[in-house]
Amino acid sequence: MKKVSVIIPAFNEEENIDRLVEELNLYFKEEVRFSTEIIFVNDGSSDATMEKLKTARHTYYSYKIIGFSRNFGSHAALRAGILQAKGDYITFMYADLQDPLSLVSELFEEIESKRVDIAWAFRSKTSAGTTEKLFSSAYAALMRKYAIPNFPKKGFDIVMFSKKVKNCLDHNVENNSSIFIQILSLGFKQSGITYEKQERILGKSKWTISKKIKLLIDSFVAFSFAPIRLVSFIGIAFFVLGICWSAYIIYRKFMYDDLASGWPALLSILMVGFGVTNICLGIIAEYLWRTLDASRKRPVFVIDEIVEKAFELELEERLIISDK
Template sequence: MNDQIDISIVVPVYNEGPIVHNSYDIIMKELIQHAEKFEIIFVDDGSVDDTFAHLEILALKDNRIKLIKLSSNCGSHMAIRAGLSYAVGRCACFIACDMQEPPYLIYKMKAELSENYNIVWAVRNSRKDSIITIIFAKLFYWMARKVVTHNIPPTGASMFMISDKVLTALNQYEERNLTLEGLFATMGFKSAYIYYERKKRIMGNSKWTLSKKLKLFIDFFIAYSNIPIRFVSLMGIFFSIIGFFWSSYIIFRAIISRDLALGWPALISILLVGFGVTNISLGVIAEYLWRTLDEARKRPKYIIEKLINIE
């Protein structure tokens, strides 16, 4: 790592033109209070507004501002990975542009980073989001802890800091469909936690659409667990057993009473259940096959259109 830079801060942005100057001011207000050298890496995740033009203005007046412009929207996790791949600090963290996570957490996390702890999570005590978002998040993290690993904070973490050792390990991963939370939680490095109250969003809009949340959900469990494909196998065994006993029951009734008349409703119900289970199973298998194909094609995870203040 570069001896001149103490900390690298990655900020992914997507159509955040109106707020990037304000975000920069808020971050800088915290950073200049500490006598450490830093770099702020803004990653434009394929914005279609004037976000990058605003960022260029910041980079021109402050060479500690590094810019990465991606050619298309790849998602915040991929944008963060792009930023971390150019980070040269002794440690690195990420913070969202909307400033829901207060910048004072940066040095609070850094204070916890040590020889014993290579990853520090900033864990939410609570969240001031919509009821639907809160329910979805609680369900997601409950399942993640049950299925993947208990190293994931139960309420999730929207901010983290990693040592240069973790950063080096992270940059060795070539997989495309990964989530950073799952990756850090399963790397094996010891983690520390700090807790904070997440503020209500005061600027910008959430870019986490329903489709992006669903993709994150699917990626998380398929990338780090064999439970989905194992579930398909168990479901097949379960319904095979039910089918065996149901068939035995029908044969027994037909032999004993000879008055069996199940009718079309029963037959249609059985067929619908069978088709439903089959399609669910095919869908799960298809997700694994698609990800295998996606990795096998060896296409770049992202394409960088422009770099500023980065050698």
């Protein structure tokens, strides 16, 4: 029987842990097509998330709880889970249960029937607000145009992949990067299904504006040369503009001599020029910083502790109790 590893990152999700474990037990009690390994990754939570995960009754699946020393971000949590995963196939789920657990079985069927290495779950409908939808649409459009041509128009949060893909990811643990785009860009055979993303019932989303902006920057700097190419285009444009403006000034001076000199025009030119220069330097600095960060070879995440228990042991305990 094949095994599926389900990685669930959690950051300050104490309100959702009881419901999450209950739903996991109910669902995987009935699933007999594959065995299940759940890998919870506590991403440096400051609440009782870790304690609740430890004391919860994990009954119908093997489980592993990975605790980070501090908050490293959801993508680092997913990478840590992939390194620890032992399943034939690996997928992601989230503690808020906005993505139905049935996706695990659907993706398993998709990857087995289509004989692909990667199966995506694309959102056909979401309960997100207008601002978030606009951000997602703009992000997808920019990624398709400047980075990954096969980036889906609809958003995605869930993917299942084979050991072949896991090995590639384990040998290329990237910092300041998007694991989803990394998987998408590997080039293995891929397929996909669609689903409707549900509303969050408990707790507050940790997907803040600052994290969205960081993802946007990370995605472009890590997977596209568009920002650095933009710097060149801006430089060329202003060079041509400067030549044209200089030619115009010289023409007016010799033909009409009617241009009055003054500091407002000079100040405007300086402000625009320095503004563009600083923007360009900022883009270049992003690349330089990531090069420096990679050369330091600092860990993408630091594991504080790991709690592990196999389903077979739990099953033996239940049999002993029932005999008594």
